[in-house]
Amino acid sequence: MKNVLFLIADDLRPNLDVYQGLGYHLGQSHTPNLDQLAKKSILFQRAYVQYALCSPSRTSFLTGRRPDTTQVYDLQTYFRTIGNNFTTMPQYFKEHGYQTEGMGKIFHPGKASNNDDPPSWNKYHHDGTSQTSHNLDYSWKAVNDSERSHNPLVDEVISKTAKEVLQTLSSGSKPFFLAVGFHKPHLPFEFPEKFLSYFPEDNIQLPSNEFPPHGMPDIAWSRYRELRSYRDISALHATGESNTLLPHHVVRELRRAYICAVAYMDSLVGEILAEVKRLNLESNTVISFIGDHGFSLGEHGLWSKDTNFEDVVHAPMMISVPGLTDNGVVTNQLVEHVDLFPTLVEVAGLPLLHTCPEHSHLDTCTEGTSMVPLIHHPLSQIKQAAFSQTFRHRAMGYSIRTDRYRYTEWPAFDSRTKKPDFTHSYGSELYDHVNDKEENNNIVARPENAQIVTTLRDMLRKGWRSVSKDPSIIG
Template sequence: MLFCAIIVILFLSVEGEKKNVLFIISDDLRPQLGAYKELNLGPSFTPNLDNLAGKSLLMKRAYVQCALCSPSRTSFLTGRRPDTTRVYDLKHYFRDVGGNFTTIPQFFKNHGYRSVGMGKIFHPGVTASNNEDPLSWNNFYHLEEDQDLSVSWRAVSKAERLKDPLIDELVVAQAKTSLHHLARERRPFFLAVGFRRPHLPFVFPEEYLADYPATQIQIPRNDYAPIDMPSIAWSKYPELRSYHDIGALNVTGNLNTTLPDQIVKDLRRAYFSSVTFVDAMVAEVLAELEKLNLMDDTIISFIGDHGFSLGEHGLWAKNTNFEDNVHTPMMIRVPGKTDRGVVTNNLVEFVDLFPTIVEAAGFPPLRQCPERSSQVYLCTEGKSMVPLMTDPDAQWKSAVFSQYERPGNIMGYSVKTDKYRYTEWVRVSEKASSNSDMADVVARELYDHENDYQENVNLVDHHDKASVVASLKQTLHGGWRPIHTDLIGK
């Protein structure tokens, strides 16, 4: 009995040394934060997230693997790319179509943590995640929002919110309650908090409109499709057009059409206000963490699940491979490592998040997935970013990858390098498990990010870019593995 008691005490001691993890996701968040002001995306008032960024490893160039909720979330929560998870839409569940992969919260649950989630973490619903992937959690709190399609945005009064709190206010309340319960336990925790905003409809407290006077809201200067862009790259933004106020305008979403100027300004102002609302909600969760004296014992990760277009190129929402859709915020605070703030301009991917959090929490590094990993429960197709916390300018990935599916079995594979984005739209008879099946090319794109960061001109057929296209084609077809092999030992 004495021996057993000693073992239990040693176990609790070791577990007590592990860092907690607070994992925060904002839905449809482009880099609309003060910490990314150099991108000139429009006005932003996000003092709390900017403060967190100043104590974190801030990734200025972080890219999702797919600009759609379920494929992106499935990818970064499993640390595997869409061609491995086999999730390209909102209808399929990775455990049914890809494999019984270990997720981030499941990893910590399996290692003695209390795994608790709330809000939107996986894409909700039976078909997309079996209702938020039960294997990942000890406890999950389902907080649903009514799907009201009447208006695309709404500023809500304080009186209305007292009677009927907004979904993200309910998420914050549950996060605070959960933190109090977790603080009393004798083991570390993984707490995932998923905010709904700034996802459509843009619903937020009306006081945040004051941060964005109507006179400050501008129409994007590039409200036209990129010159020589193939039509397959376009999206008719059906999500936004499904709202009754937008549908009443009889907009088609067709190439080189756009919304009326005032509607554009109103939507942009509402989106910006929703972002500031999320900033305030994050602040409340962090304040509770501080109040409970847990800040020094907790790793904090904050991300968006993908970017969002607000009229740039005349586009709205997501569903493309454009920079506006695949570039999104990422920051990770690790007590004792990032306290003074670390900024990196290295290219990173959202599949890098899983191995980074695992290593930062003190566990052995995850091993890289083999070529065929459907039967491998735990591995990663990303690369731990922990080395960037001490050397943000270290030699790192030379390229990052995204993809998006179009009807007719057409997949758009995109590679982003330091200077360029190159995309091939490929007809595939069956979803490839790698980039190897890329012979039937339907269309191509090349954007010069050094001179045209907004991606306004497709240069793929310009003769002076032939050598660039050839090099990028080789990189795209080679996929991510050679990129990671170049980093072995770094």
């Protein structure tokens, strides 16, 4: 059985050099350590989260279940009390003889996980690093060396702890599952001051599409309350309404600070990877790296997450498997974060997870698909669509991404029964990624698209189980 090092970044869109050409660069990026990891990993170019908000997303990929199964749609609900007593990824490894340890932000902290889900771990390193910063004085800050010497940044502490724990685990008798959750680049965008020099302000680009999609239903919009809660942003009296913008100098500052925070996080990943190498663990350790979801940085005039747009549901994912991905594998096939649990189980050498039967209450099964076939055949297709969703106070936005299209419906949603009512719709969206990668034009109402809308609507309403059974392929 192989060790597993499970790395998570918070609010990370695919803003890495290895994702060049996908439209996620803000003028520059600096991620040498993740780029190096990608060269000996399978890199998933099109991996999609099931819900672009921290707790629903993390609950989904850590249990291998989709949000309508976990019933987690917010930052307070604990899946074991509302959904079921599902076996989590680290818990499964623990039950199969692994030493499971975690630190930083893995599950959403606090009430949403009963303080980092105790059943999952042999040991969780609660040194304050699982808690998100609540300092709302500023949306970003470049921290000088003097400040850091007196008060180290949280992710620096997490990295230091991870290296110490690796040293202990490397001399243990059990295989290990070590989860390390970085807070950055989550707001506030804090990072060591030196990273500003990596990204000259003049090189930071403004979004090319600072306007909502033409024909977008109102319910698809988010007023990005999270960003507006910081005092420097609230002082601008931004309403968050559609067709309003933050001042361009603020947009550039925020985008620059975000990529500085990404570069800082990458440097800490590099420290941990160096320790893995120093301890001679590389040949027997699977290394997984993901972002829990993406992030809007002014595209469409939007900020933060909690929508169904490509910028927030598309997130980085790579898995290094010794002996299988040593020379690097790149796949452009659609995958989902819910696929991660069964994949890591398989590459680590544990008993495979079975697909959950419909309407099942089994503790241990998966609603994802193992991605291992893509390691051997990266051009093969393991599913026809990726499914995402996000909740509004009266509706649930269900979205599917196929090779060519993104289709979204906004049916009424009963919060008591957790069921959508597709007979009562608040709008729908269709974006053609061949002709409109930025999702600037909702073409759902165009007569020439009636047939594709009908086909995609049927696929969306049938749900994720249908995409591996229906032999037809939607573009």
